[in-house]
Amino acid sequence: MTFAAKLFFAVLPPEASTVAGGIDFAFWLITIICGISFVLVEGALIYFVIKYRRKKGEADKITPYLTHSTKLEIIWTVIPTLIMFVIFYYGMITYLELKTPPSGAETLKVTGRMWAWDIEYPICERDAESGIQECYKNIGSTNPVPGKGIPARNPIVVQLGKAYLLEMTSLDVIHSFYVPAFRIKQDVVPGLKTRQWFQAIQAGTFHMFCTEYCGLNHSGMISAIKVLPEAEYKAWEETTRAKLREKIAQQKADLASGKPPSPEMMAKLGEAVYTSKCASCHKLDGTRLVGPPLNGILGKERELSDGSKLVADEAYLLESIVNPKAKVVKGYPAAMVVQVSGDEVPQVIEYLKTLK
Template sequence: WKLQHLEGRREINELHIPLNRSVKLTMASEDVIHSFYVPAFRVKADVVPGRYTTTWFKPNKPGAYHLFCAEYCGTKHSGMIGQVVVMDPAEYQTWLSGGASEGPLSSKGEKLFQSLACNTCHRSDGTGRGPVLEGIFGKQVQLQSGEKVIADDAYLRESVLNPTAKVVAGYQPVMPTFQGLISEEGLMQIIAYIKSLGPQAATIGDTPAEAPRREGK
């Protein structure tokens, strides 16, 4: 199990979480179906390749609890074990800030967003060839088909890997696919970055504004 906190700290086969606080996991597999299973929490959730699944729980007792994969996943299935460590919130914050971190997921996502030149089309001033992303997460999006969808994790993931599947109204299907060019980890980083963006500058699904024209002299 590879896990990463929003603050950037990574773990392998261990998950540290604070006591009496709701914890939400967004999960994906890069190979076959797995199942995140913590018997003490009565939590079991499939982890599926090609899509996101989520689960949440709220631990009410400190301690270390067994973590298993409850779906036979191959010859190394028996090795997919670990533990969930429930800590006092103050101790958890100390632990979170004490280990090596590569920075928040959103910061890494911003760098990836720029390195893939996403910022050349998705401009905050509404003049790009793609829709404004500021404030889009969790909002309703109007599509060319007339359908309306919510911009959640799954929608953003699909928009990166299969951008012509759900084209925003007022825009052309010009975005290339990044299927095979970006890892699941990279996708989560970009989505974390989009989630971190502030209020949008234009209504989602509105016709994009024309780029400013400069008259020749």
């Protein structure tokens, strides 16, 4: 390809999935047909305007009264119809490919929420003796700092050449899962399961966007998909499995000892909860993001939206997390949406207590 042609085609992101080539082909086919039609129609228009203009000093001429030309009408009906069929054909075969996951694709459960993605993998470890099972979850894949692009926190790791089926839903509003390099885009809707599949054909890290405006920090809901060649992916999977086994061993030890976890341990677990579930809205350096900063919150005087005042104690923290709309901090929107388990709440509170 010449340099100019390369530059021309470089307006699109890399073709990193199996469907990308077909979609780009349909795109360029339509673009080029439209381009040629534009030049022909506008060219004829300009040509006729010049050719049949009234020249200086010329008398008025009467336009001939033409009503019908069967030959012309057949030509300008049949040719565009044939072109339409060509466009339809390439659009259709690509769309079918895009919407038909191959059998044996690995299923990832994707949950969109304000303003991050949670991905559940079928990578599980089970302890036969105790029956404890842990599966790998990528919770809170996002870039919480708007406008910074990649590197995102927690990129989603997949294997080169392997087919993945995404089963997607949303916790709150409509989001949309979009990976330009894969040419896939699918709405993620609360109360509904939508599906999309892909198979990466190029290793690398690719942008992943939420492409449906979903509120205050929508622009921060930007993450990445990391495509690893088989050997590297297997190594990543092994490390991931080792961590799951460690987690199971820890749970077994805790169960066996029967004693409650120490505050230090709780705070450590709470930090992970904060990072995956709260960091997209709360900073810890005293500055506001979507919500107020959470460092040094315990014992601080708070003013609420109804003008009342209180001192933040543990009960207030608990209520703020499990029932955020009950008391809304003055100067902030009632925009807190979060899903935390019964275990996670005391952990994250313990963590917040350690922050000055």
